[in-house]
Amino acid sequence: MIRLKLIPALSGKDAINDLERNWLALPIRCGGMGLINPSAFARSQYRASRDITQPLVDCLLSGNKDIPFEVFKSHCKVIEEYLRKKRNDLKEEKQKVRDCLSSDKQRLLDVACERGASVWLSALPLSDHGFDLNKGSFRDSICIRYGWQLQDLPSSCVCDSSFTVDHALSCPMGGFPTLRHNELRDVTASLMSEVCSNVSREPALQPISGESHCFHCG
Numbered sequence: 001m002i003r004l005k006l007i008p009a010l011s012g013k014d015a016i017n018d019l020e021r022n023w024l025a026l027p028i029r030c031g032g033m034g035l036i037n038p039s040a041f042a043r044s045q046y047r048a049s050r051d052i053t054q055p056l057v058d059c060l061l062s063g064n065k066d067i068p069f070e071v072f073k074s075h076c077k078v079i080e081e082y083l084r085k086k087r088n089d090l091k092e093e094k095q096k097v098r099d100c101l102s103s104d105k106q107r108l109l110d111v112a113c114e115r116g117a118s119v120w121l122s123a124l125p126l127s128d129h130g131f132d133l134n135k136g137s138f139r140d141s142i143c144i145r146y147g148w149q150l151q152d153l154p155s156s157c158v159c160d161s162s163f164t165v166d167h168a169l170s171c172p173m174g175g176f177p178t179l180r181h182n183e184l185r186d187v188t189a190s191l192m193s194e195v196c197s198n199v200s201r202e203p204a205l206q207p208i209s210g211e212s213h214c215f216h217c218g
């Protein structure tokens with residue numbers, strides 16, 4: 001159900017292959033979405049739960065009302081060993097997924113694993129902080145994160161180039177370069193206004209309506 005119903009509903013992608021399914025099963029901090037495969041993890045999780053609780057079960061079955069310190073120490077040791085094994089298994093699984101990806105998608109995985117790059121997936125959708133995404137924005141972000149084709153994109157740009165996400169972010173005839181410039185401008189002006197006076201943003205150019213320039217050389 002996760003593969004056939006949940007993932008298509010989240011991403012808008014009808015079908016995914018086994019490699020993409022394993023990629024999405026990784027934790028968010030490791031470039032995935034935390035959508036584990038229960039059939040693959042159920043057996044190992046059961047064994048871990050049984051081993052961790054076994055010292056406590058033995059203590060209860062023996063009729064002791066209080067847990068001896070030795071039992072508690074053994075219980076903590078089992079938990080530490082399980083966490084160590086879990087980290088190693090996760091590291092191996094991440095490397096296994098990365099080795100099967102193309103060079104472009106390996107770069108996407110590396111970027112998603114950088115510190116703070118994936119917090120938007122685990123943050124609360126608070127509208128006051130701009131953390132709430134509509135369905136289209138969320139699906140587009142997921143597709144960009146995993147290098148999937150966005151839906152309803154034109155085949156060519158107005159500049160006659162092939163339309164891709166990378167081209168849309170850098171096309172001089174689009175608005176993204178201007179938006180990035182304006183964002184840097186506003187941040188710089190805001191910081192400068194805290195330490196300097198009479199700080200103003202660059203004025204917007206007014207449209208020409210019939211005026212002409214006359215240059216005299218003399």
